[in-house]
Structures are given as structure tokens and as C-alpha cells.
Amino acid sequence: MARPRLAVFKFASCDGCQLTLLDCEDELLAIGEKVDIVHFLEASDRAESGPYDIALVEGSITTAHDAERIQEVRRQTKFLVTIGACATSGGIQALRNWGDHADFLRAVYASPQYIDSLATSTAIAEHVPVDFELRGCPIDKRQLIEVIRSLATGRRPRTPSHSVCLDCKLRGNVCITVAQGVPCLGPVTQSGCGAICPAYDRGCYGCFGPAAQPNVVSLTTQFQRAGTAVPELVRGLRLFNAAAPEFRRESDRLDSSVERQP
Numbered sequence: 001m002a003r004p005r006l007a008v009f010k011f012a013s014c015d016g017c018q019l020t021l022l023d024c025e026d027e028l029l030a031i032g033e034k035v036d037i038v039h040f041l042e043a044s045d046r047a048e049s050g051p052y053d054i055a056l057v058e059g060s061i062t063t064a065h066d067a068e069r070i071q072e073v074r075r076q077t078k079f080l081v082t083i084g085a086c087a088t089s090g091g092i093q094a095l096r097n098w099g100d101h102a103d104f105l106r107a108v109y110a111s112p113q114y115i116d117s118l119a120t121s122t123a124i125a126e127h128v129p130v131d132f133e134l135r136g137c138p139i140d141k142r143q144l145i146e147v148i149r150s151l152a153t154g155r156r157p158r159t160p161s162h163s164v165c166l167d168c169k170l171r172g173n174v175c176i177t178v179a180q181g182v183p184c185l186g187p188v189t190q191s192g193c194g195a196i197c198p199a200y201d202r203g204c205y206g207c208f209g210p211a212a213q214p215n216v217v218s219l220t221t222q223f224q225r226a227g228t229a230v231p232e233l234v235r236g237l238r239l240f241n242a243a244a245p246e247f248r249r250e251s252d253r254l255d256s257s258v259e260r261q262p
Contacts, residue, residue: 038052097120135209173199
């Protein structure tokens with residue numbers, strides 16, 4: 001029986017999620033027995049054409065060419081998986097969505113007239129249907145292995161959708177918001193990192209994006225009552241997953257509330 005043909009594609013990103021696949025050192029041989037990796041330019045110059053059974057797509061859409069290329073990837077792919085914050089929510093580069101694109105180009109490039117990019121950074125799902133999203137900045141190695149193994153055996157991947165708070169309890173972390181008053185996005189952020197930041201007395205940065213059914217308004221309201229300034233909350237929500245709908249809506253609401261103040 002032929003192994004599923006797997007391809008890895010990159011769009012606007014730092015490559016960190018592709019490197020997570022390469023970091024599966026002990027598991028790579030086992031993964032290679034499950035799938036035939038036919039297109040992965042981060043690791044090899046082997047680049048076979050489609051169709052593909054599985055495509056892992058990293059990065060967001062930031063150019064007109066990207067917007068056309070993802071359509072072709074979709075046409076060639078049976079099961080498309082977006083990996084990482086860039087692909088699932090526009091990534092940190094989505095901060096441009098609230099700024100002046102031309103100003104950013106002038107600030108970064110000596111000759112901005114040669115740069116041809118869109119004014120926005122958008123998730124892959126805003127351009128083509130996506131079959132499964134793997135969150136994180138970067139993604140978690142164990143979750144990635146679960147996705148590849150499950151798709152190779154014909155079942156849907158099972159990744160956690162609970163919040164970081166449960167991971168803190170499992171790890172034995174004392175809640176830093178309750179004990180120290182530190183603002184933390186853990187209650188509204190999806191599990192994936194193992195609650196690393198709260199374990200070291202830092203608030204969760206929301207790297208894995210919104211958890212299932214997050215009550216973001218309730219959380220930010222509580223932080224405001226405890227004295228956290230609105231701009232700080234907006235910065236927290238507009239970080240790695242700035243364009244995730246739940247974080248974007250709440251950051252916009254908070255931002256507009258500041259603008260309405262005399």
C-alpha cells in the first residue's frame with residue numbers, strides 16, 4: 001500500500017514551525033515510514049509536483065503572489081493543514097493590519113518602491129478551505145507528530161482545545177493572577193506549550209491562540225478592575241495571534257473604548 005504523499009509549503013513566516021518538524025529527530029524515521037515526504041524545501045531540494053494527500057502549510061498571506069499560490073496548493077491537496085500562528089491567524093506580522101502599510105515599508109526598507117506586498121497579513125483560511133488547524137508560535141512537536149500519524153492512518157487528529165489554566169493545574173503552578181496580580185491570557189488561550197510562562201512567574205502571552213469558547217471580554221474586564229491599563233491589554237491580545245477573531249474583536253473593542261474617552 002502506497003504511503004500518503006506529504007508536502008510542506010512556506011508562506012510569510014520565520015520558518016520556526018517547519019523547523020519543529022526537523023526537530024522531531026528521534027521520530028523522523030518513524031514518520032518517514034508512515035508518509036512519503038515529496039516536497040519540503042526547508043529540508044531537501046526534492047520537490048515533486050502534486051497531487052498531494054497531505055499538505056502542511058506554514059505562514060500567512062502577505063503578497064498577491066501568495067494569494068494565488070495558496071489556491072494552487074489547495075487544488076493539489078486532499079487534506080490541508082495549517083501549522084502555526086502565522087498560518088492560522090496571520091501571525092505577528094498581522095500587526096500591520098492596524099497600521100499604515102506605507103509607513104512600515106518606509107521605516108524598514110531603504111528603497112520601499114521595490115517592495116510589492118499587501119497591506120494586510122491574513123490567515124490561510126481566509127483564502128481557501130482548511131481541513132485542520134495546528135496552533136502555536138511555534139507549534140508543539142508532540143501535536144505535530146499526532147497530526148501526521150493520525151492522517152497517515154486515516155483518522156482525524158486529536159489535539160487539546162482546553163485552556164492553559166488546566167495545564168497550570170496539572171503542572172502544579174500557583175495561579176500568578178490570583179497570587180501576584182499578574183495579567184495572564186492563560187484562561188482564554190489554547191493548551192499546547194505546557195504552561196511554560198506561568199511556571200516562571202510570567203503571564204501567558206497567548207502563543208497558541210484562543211481556546212475553545214473563550215470568554216475574553218470577561219477576562220479583560222476583570223483585569224481592568226484590577227488596574228491593568230487598556231493599552232497593555234490591547235498589546236497582549238495583539239501579539240502572536242493578533243488577527244485571531246476572538247482576540248481581534250476584543251482588542252478592537254478595547255481600543256475603541258480608549259478612543260471614546262475625552
